[in-house]
Amino acid sequence: MTTALVVIDMQMGMLGDTPPPYRSDAILRRIAGLLERARSSGTPVFHVQHDGGPGDSLAKGTPGFAHHPMVAPRAGEPVIEKRHVGTFHDTDFDAQLKRAGIDRLVIAGLQTEYCVDTACRAAVALGYKVALVSDAHSTFDTPVLPAAQIIAHHNKTLGGPFVELVTSDAVAF
Template sequence: MVLLVIDIQKGITDNRLYNFDGFIRETKKVIDAARAKNIEIIYVQHDDGPGTGFSVGDEDYEIADQVAPSEHEKVYVKTINSAFGNEKLSQHLQEQEDKRLMIVGLQTNFCIDATVKSAFERGFKVIIPKGTNSTFDNDYMNGETTYRYYNEMMWPERFAQCVSVEEAIIMMERNYGTRDN
């Protein structure tokens, strides 16, 4: 099992997100449990390119302090919605014998959805802990409706297994100590 922490970056990690406090709390629980269980954690950052305010060197680009990686955790950069857009990350994940991929991060309807579907297409068993992804209101739906659409209708029983944080931690316990580093 690998835990992917996607795009929890300073420029979009604030109280505009649906259930912001709950999102941070539940995501931290999952990250802390993965660390305690020696599960590989990989962070992914989105880079929109120079001059966008969301690129290498920009404050908004940095991973949010609340969930910052430890020094031994890998960080990959992507320039498209799916984390699989980074070829090195994609190759690393494909080389894993265990094809379970737990995904947390931002935003539900963009990079999380793209990564969930890309992982599914590549044969991964995708696990989404409830409350560990979020998004903003948009012109068509508020953040809660968007979150519920993906987590309760689009992904379950099709692209991903959506489980409680407690169930996700139990799944990690079945995988204790598999990280090589």
């Protein structure tokens, strides 16, 4: 099985929000650690970057579009730019993974109930094995639920027979 680390939407337009995503400092540290381990083991790393379009805090060409420096891509690491919630939707991500012979994805990043959830579901539908890093994805509080409950709910909903749940310190590359 050939594994890749996929880091989703760790951009300044989300991480610079007030308030920031739930436990964003811890998430940044965990993803930075995952990147270090993946890179040192030779595991391919893919970064996903959302372009929200004109007027959006994640619009291409704005400061918010930039990756957070702690988890920014290095030379040679592919960046998948997307315009939709789905990493695979209208991108060549699936083709890039297939060309690289990758069949297992380790997923971390933002935002739990949108892009992270959608990436997990689409990847499984396309035949990939998926490991969701249960303590390395986050979101914001909503008027209905606090972020901690949203994260716990998605870990419970996605985990098990659908995707493998793994903590950041237990990820195997």
